[in-house]
Amino acid sequence: MSMPNLHLAVALDGAGWAPDAWREPDARPAELFTARYWIDLIAEAEAGKLDFVTIEDALGVQSDDPAQVQGRLDAVLIASRVAPLTRHIGLVPTATVTHTEPFHISKAIATLDYVSRGRAGWRVQLSPKAGEAAHFGRRQVSIDTQASIQDLFDEAADYVEVVRRLWDSWEDDAEIRDAATGRFIDRDKLHYINFEGRFFSVKGPSITPRPPQGQPVVTALAHNDIPYRFAEKSADVVYVTPKDAADARHIVDQVKVRHVFADLVVFLEPVRSAAVLSDARVFTGTPAQLADLLLAWQEAGITGFRLRPGRLPSDLRGITRGLVPELQRRGVFRTQYEPGTLRDRLGLPRPANRYAAEGASVA
Amino acid sequence: MPKQIHLAAHFPGVNNTTVWSDPAAGSHIEFDSFVKLAQTAERARFDFFFLAEGLRLREQGGQIYDLDVVGRPDTFTVLAALAAVTEHLGLAGTINSTFNEPYEVARQFASLDHLSGGRAAWNVVTSWDAFTGENFRRGGFLAESDRYSRATQALETAKELYDSWPADAIAADKASGVFLRHPDAGTFRHTDQHFDISGRFNVPRSPQGGPVILQAGDSDAGREFAAATADAIFSRHGTLEDGQKFYTDVKDRLAKYGRERDSLKVLPAATFVLGDTDNDAQEKARVVRRQQVSGATAIKFLEQLWNRDLSAYDPEGPLPEIDPDVSDDHIARGRASVRMHRDPIATANEWRQKAEAEKLSIRDLIIEVTGRQTFIGSATTIAESINHLVQSDASDGFILVPHVTPGGLDEFAGTVVPLLQEKGVFRTEYEGSTLRENLGLAPR
Ligand SMILES: Cc1cc2nc3c(=O)[nH]c(=O)nc-3n(C[C@H](O)[C@H](O)[C@H](O)COP(=O)(O)O)c2cc1C
Numbered sequence: 183m184s185m186p187n188l189h190l191a192v193a194l195d196g197a198g199w200a201p202d203a204w205r206e207p208d209a210r211p212a213e214l215f216t217a218r219y220w221i222d223l224i225a226e227a228e229a230g231k232l233d234f235v236t237i238e239d240a241l242g243v244q245s246d247d248p249a250q251v252q253g254r255l256d257a258v259l260i261a262s263r264v265a266p267l268t269r270h271i272g273l274v275p276t277a278t279v280t281h282t283e284p285f286h287i288s289k290a291i292a293t294l295d296y297v298s299r300g301r302a303g304w305r306v307q308l309s310p311k312a313g314e315a316a317h318f319g320r321r322q323v324s325i326d327t328q329a330s331i332q333d334l335f336d337e338a339a340d341y342v343e344v345v346r347r348l349w350d351s352w353e354d355d356a357e358i359r360d361a362a363t364g365r366f367i368d369r370d371k372l373h374y375i376n377f378e379g380r381f382f383s384v385k386g387p388s389i390t391p392r393p394p395q396g397q398p399v400v401t402a403l404a405h406n407d408i409p410y411r412f413a414e415k416s417a418d419v420v421y422v423t424p425k426d427a428a429d430a431r432h433i434v435d436q437v438k439v440r441h442v443f444a445d446l447v448v449f450l451e452p453v454r455s456a457a458v459l460s461d462a463r464v465f466t467g468t469p470a471q472l473a474d475l476l477l478a479w480q481e482a483g484i485t486g487f488r489l490r491p492g493r494l495p496s497d498l499r500g501i502t503r504g505l506v507p508e509l510q511r512r513g514v515f516r517t518q519y520e521p522g523t524l525r526d527r528l529g530l531p532r533p534a535n536r537y538a539a540e541g542a543s544v545a
Numbered sequence: 546m547p548k549q550i551h552l553a554a555h556f557p558g559v560n561n562t563t564v565w566s567d568p569a570a571g572s573h574i575e576f577d578s579f580v581k582l583a584q585t586a587e588r589a590r591f592d593f594f595f596l597a598e599g600l601r602l603r604e605q606g607g608q609i610y611d612l613d614v615v616g617r618p619d620t621f622t623v624l625a626a627l628a629a630v631t632e633h634l635g636l637a638g639t640i641n642s643t644f645n646e647p648y649e650v651a652r653q654f655a656s657l658d659h660l661s662g663g664r665a666a667w668n669v670v671t672s673w674d675a676f677t678g679e680n681f682r683r684g685g686f687l688a689e690s691d692r693y694s695r696a697t698q699a700l701e702t703a704k705e706l707y708d709s710w711p712a713d714a715i716a717a718d719k720a721s722g723v724f725l726r727h728p729d730a731g732t733f734r735h736t737d738q739h740f741d742i743s744g745r746f747n748v749p750r751s752p753q754g755g756p757v758i759l760q761a762g763d764s765d766a767g768r769e770f771a772a773a774t775a776d777a778i779f780s781r782h783g784t785l786e787d788g789q790k791f792y793t794d795v796k797d798r799l800a801k802y803g804r805e806r807d808s809l810k811v812l813p814a815a816t817f818v819l820g821d822t823d824n825d826a827q828e829k830a831r832v833v834r835r836q837q838v839s840g841a842t843a844i845k846f847l848e849q850l851w852n853r854d855l856s857a858y859d860p861e862g863p864l865p866e867i868d869p870d871v872s873d874d875h876i877a878r879g880r881a882s883v884r885m886h887r888d889p890i891a892t893a894n895e896w897r898q899k900a901e902a903e904k905l906s907i908r909d910l911i912i913e914v915t916g917r918q919t920f921i922g923s924a925t926t927i928a929e930s931i932n933h934l935v936q937s938d939a940s941d942g943f944i945l946v947p948h949v950t951p952g953g954l955d956e957f958a959g960t961v962v963p964l965l966q967e968k969g970v971f972r973t974e975y976e977g978s979t980l981r982e983n984l985g986l987a988p989r
């Protein structure tokens with residue numbers, strides 16, 4: 183029997199990815215802003231042995247349409263709230279880089295890694311929206327030209343670089359508690375990151391010691407060339423949006439990232455409506471049909487999938503209670519969690535600390 | 546009826562209060578430590594759990610300071626996780642108003658308030674220095690004189706954002722298809738000297754209608770800021786006379802903002818050493834203070850006042866004869882306490898006289914002048930002192946800083962708290978479900 187090797191994540195957003203999902207009979211739209219709602223969803227995903235969940239977020243409202251879900255809680259805080267109540271599933275909140283501080287995000291994701299004991303990731307998100315820029319009033323953001331789009335991604339790449347350097351700014355054994363000399367840390371194992379870039383500079387070191395995974399898992403959604411280059415430089419997992427298996431093969435050839443996950447919006451039967459405007463392909467059908475599609479795309483080089491349930495909780499249950507057992511029957515998905523971190527599960531080694539390596543090469 | 550006492554648990558931070566060399570000291574980073582202290586505080590029916598903040602590692606003489614605990618996790622993330630393992634305890638985070646933007650901070654606190662069922666509190670601090678600013682995009686961009694105008698406007702903006710959602714905005718009516726009863730919920734526009742922002746806030750009104758506001762600055766401007774906006778004030782004035790002076794001062798400022806004297810709680814920081822008897826506690830306290838101030842730590846403290854490298858001096862010897870360097874370039878960076886020495890030469894002279902008169906070495910002297918153990922004694926003595934200070938209007942309660950992480954509150958919870966409960970001055974059950982209710986504050 184082949185080793186279970188397919189990676190499965192779900193993307194959680196409000197009541198689901200369909201604008202009218204909140205009106206489904208089992209939807210809980212009045213509870214979207216409670217801890218209970220998120221605990222239940224993520225526990226369901228964990229019961230399905232999924233690799234990780236992503237939690238959508240943005241620095242603005244979703245729409246101006248009072249018939250659609252509006253408002254959302256901070257995704258990093260949702261992930262953190264749920265972390266002590268789960269044991270295995272990876273927690274990958276979305277956080278925007280365009281208007282925020284890399285110093286703050288670096289310690290927040292590092293801390294999520296501590297509270298979850300090595301299950302933290304981060305979905306890096308850019309914001310080109312004028313409305314979100316106005317919430318900060320510090321700058322204008324434009325994507326009128328190829329150059330301005332490139333700038334936004336270059337800034338994001340610098341941001342991720344700063345976050346990664348901050349994660350490495352403490353060597354793993356920097357805390358020594360040496361009572362004999364009275365030193366709590368070995369200061370030679372803490373490092374200024376001294377980042378100076380086109381968009382900002384950051385001194386370091388972090389105030390938070392290196393997290394359990396060393397580097398939590400960085401993920402990003404990418405649709406075409408500029409974001410592909412960004413993902414190659416910055417991400418451990420890239421989410422892409424192929425139309426079909428041939429397109430998947432074509433994309434896999436273009437992005438050199440260890441894990442290429444395909445995004446799919448998923449409606450599992452019974453399907454009442456599947457009305458959704460989407461960048462990703464919309465799947466409607468049975469769990470067995472979805473399993474066929476996943477295996478065909480895996481053949482094309484896709485290493486995992488991030489399924490976006492059209493309706494919550496029903497399509498999440500369709501995934502955990504329909505798709506997962508189907509994949510398990512076919513011997514391509516785990517029946518049990520192995521112990522370990524999110525990196526372990528994804529087969530990503532715990533990275534050496536870049537500064538420790540530097541020190542060692544000097545010595 | 547006697548005044549009811551409010552108590553909070555301070556997770557020890559990065560100064561020399563924490564005796565990390567104690568064999569009972571555990572991790573100050575691993576989540577289990579936070580769970581342990583928070584659950585002890587909740588079992589003891591404390592009002593809230595408190596986290597301090599520092600956004601740059603301290604330095605002295607151009608090097609990262611290594612004698613105290615160094616490093617801490619992210620405040621919001623820890624508090625959100627603690628909401629999962631506690632039910633009633635307030636969750637107070639120190640978050641700086643200079644290095645954060647109102648939209649982002651407001652949504653983090655509103656999210657924390659939702660995720661904790663109404664237990665969030667924001668300790669608004671205003672450190673502005675360029676040293677800390679080097680970790681942030683815009684660098685050290687604020688003059689000291691602007692720190693409270695930015696804080697005031699940031700907090701005002703945050704409150705506008707919280708209020709931009711009517712409590713009943715969400716209909717979520719499946720039958721009619723109306724999700725939002727008020728289609729313009731969240732709409733805001735704020736323009737002042739520091740912020741020119743507009744749009745829509747994206748977190749619905751939270752259980753408390755916004756976090757409880759704490760304040761911790763001590764200057765005149767800081768006290769004014771507290772009187773105008775805060776629900777509670779975290780002070781350094783934990784003794785009877787000093788406490789009463791401070792208490793009167795800040796409560797007197799409330800009238801001009803149309804506020805009742807009860808609407809602002811005064812909560813000084815306090816450390817404690819418990820013993821079986823008072824003598825036993827005094828003996829333990831002496832040991833703790835020598836652990837807190839090693840010879841090396843004493844020299845570092847002296848350097849902070851002298852603003853010079855004093856590493857050649859013997860901590861067991863006399864104070865330096867040279868005077869402090871009064872130029873601007875402070876040897877210690879990232880430390881609020883350095884600014885407390887307004888006239889270093891005068892302070893140095895006082896210290897020299899004291900050391901001479903009492904025959905104190907450098908280390909002895911520093912132990913004396915930095916000693917901040919507020920309560921030392923048996924459980925009975927400490928319970929009486931706390932109650933006396935509160936009933937004498939030196940405070941409304943205390944924020945307790947144990948010197949051992951994370952078990953340093955266990956004995957207090959097990960011995961002092963029951964005595965306060967017997968006296969009828971401390972709750973035996975939580976009064977309400979939100980922190981605001983437990984602090985006896987009016988709803989927002
Ligand atoms: C008891 C107390 C605790 C404080 N804790 C912090 C802290 O954790 N983080 C911080 O940046 N500043 C802290 N501060 C500093 C003040 O909040 C304030 O930013 C600074 O003192 C400047 O204001 P001031 O001049 O009015 O004192 C604290 C101050 C006091 C009195």
